[in-house]
Amino acid sequence: MRWQVRWDTIGADGKRRQEKRNFEHRGGGRDETDPDVYAEAFAAKTAVELAEDTYISREAGEITLEQFAKQWRRDHVADPASLETIDKHLAHIYDVPRTERTRRAEGTSPIGHRKLRDLAKSPSLxxxxxxxxxxxxxxxxxxxxxxxxxxxxxxxxxxxxRMLRNPMHAKSVKLPDAPERIIVPWTLQMVTAARDEVDRRHQQPAIVDLGAGAGMRESEVFAFALEDIVFLGADRKILVRRQIKRVKDDQGRYHLVYDLPKGGKEREVPLSDALARRLTEQIKKRKPVEVKLPWQRPGGKMRTYTLLFVGPGGQPWYRQSFQHTWTAARKAAGAPPPPDENGRFHGLRHTFASLEVAAGADILKVAAWLGHTDPGFTLRTYGHFMPDTRDIGRKAVDEFFEPEQSSESASAPDVPSEGES
Structure with missing residues (x-):
């Protein structure tokens, strides 16, 4: 004997349609509650889901993770560099299915070919x-x-x-914690050694100066132009208005483009007198070069800026082309090799942030100079560099409890003691 459950649903096209499922067992007993085995249990479960609007049709969940992920990727809006990173992540999610023997030997567990309805019920996967x-x-x-x-x-x-729940949010599914970053700012001797090496190779030492003295990212330094410097006046500053990216076109070929800094926001950084002198020396040493690149994407509107730093042949630097030079500069400075973040160009940015915080600069201002959207992130990352404020705290409490003594000690004249002239 076979039993069939029928129910009505509304399709994606808004039309009512009937779905059905066959079972070998009707059920009805106290222990016969498995909706995948017993028709009555399934009918009761489906009725509840339809009433609570949590029903997922079998057709909707039949799509594989890889098929759905490809749809998601096609509709996802992001800059080309971010999409390239996502594609690398998706390669690990798809993971071409292999034979069970090979899979066991390699320790892999591909999930791309799994159907969404199966994944939803299997946090173990x-x-x-x-x-x-x-x-x-x-x-x-x-x-x-x-x-x-x-x-x-x-x-x-x-x-x-297409799924009732996200298995990645199950309590039993835990991603490994990213290792805690230990920020070790560079010393002046390290910065000097690195800039000397870049100067020896390309006569562009200010590349290092802008990292340590303005907290600029590597891609932002490479797009730094003469028109981004305000040398005079009380509001002397550096304008961080663009970066250089290396992105793919539709045929998979790489192109250099200008784009907004990370986060899509321009920012300003105060220009110190020492950094201004170093930038002036750089401009005298090597004349800035006008460079024309498309904006944001290959084929975008062309823009021209007078860049302070270009590589051999007058082409802009980008991370991959500068990597050999940076490796030599890092070794000269005695900084650790990657993956230690302090050995990357980012280590100079950490140096700028730590010295500003240690000097007592407002954390909100430091976050703005670095281009952080969340000042809390800046505080969590560099808060341990803040100056000791215990004396300030003690003074605040003293002034609260004993305002008279605080004001008297502040206004009392300095009277010389007897015998003093």
Whole structure:
């Protein structure tokens, strides 16, 4: 005997349609509550889901993770560089299915070919997939990034009515914690050694100066132009208005483009007298060069800026082309090699932030100079460099409890003692 459950749903086109499912067992007993086995249990479960608007049709959940992820990627709006990073994450999510023997030997657990309805009910698949990423030798921080991308994709699947829940949000699914960053600012001797090496190779020492003296990112330094410097007046400053990116066109070929700084916001950084002198020396040493590049994407509107730093042949620097020079500069400075962040160009940015915070600069101002959207992030990252404020705290309490003594000590004249002239 076979039993069939029928129910009505509203399709994506807004039309009513009937769905059905066959079972070998009717059910009815106290222990016969499995909706995947017993018709009555399934009928009761489906009726509740339809009433609570949580029903997911089998057709909606039949799509594989890879198929849905490709749709998500096609509709996702982001800058080309971010999309390139996402594509690298997706490669680990798709992971071409192999034979079970090869998969076991490699310690991999592909999930791209799994149907969404199966993933929704199997947090264990997510745990095995995360474990397989660790077996590949990926760093905890990178695994965390890949997992965050997958969680975002599955969030959209839930919102689209293809999954009832996101298995990445299950309590048993835990992404590895990214290692805590230990910020070690560079010393003046290290900065000097690095700038001397860049000067020896390309006569462009101010590349290092802008990192340590203005907190600029590497890509922002490469796009830094003569028109971005305000040398005179009380409001002497550096304008951080663009960066250089290396992005792919539709045919997969790389192109250099100008784009807004990270976060899509321009910013200003106070120009110190010492940094102004170093920039002036740089301009005298090597004449700035006009460079024309498309804006934001290959084929975009062309823009021209007078760049302070260009590579051999007059072409702008970008991270990959400058890597050899930076490796030599880092070694000369005695900074640690990657993946230690303090050994990357970002280490100069940490140096700028730490010296500003240690000098007592307002954390909100420092966040703005660095281009951080969340001042709390700036505080968490560099707060341990803040000056000791215990004496300030003690004084505030003293003035609260004993305002008279505080005002008397502040206004009392300095009377010489007997015998003093």
């Amino acid at each position: 997510m745990r095995r997939w995360i474990k397989s990423l660790e077996a590949k030798g990926l760093s905890p921080g990178y695994i965390h990034q890949i997992g965050t991308t997958l969680a975002s994709i599955l969030n959209v699947a839930v919102e689209d009515g």
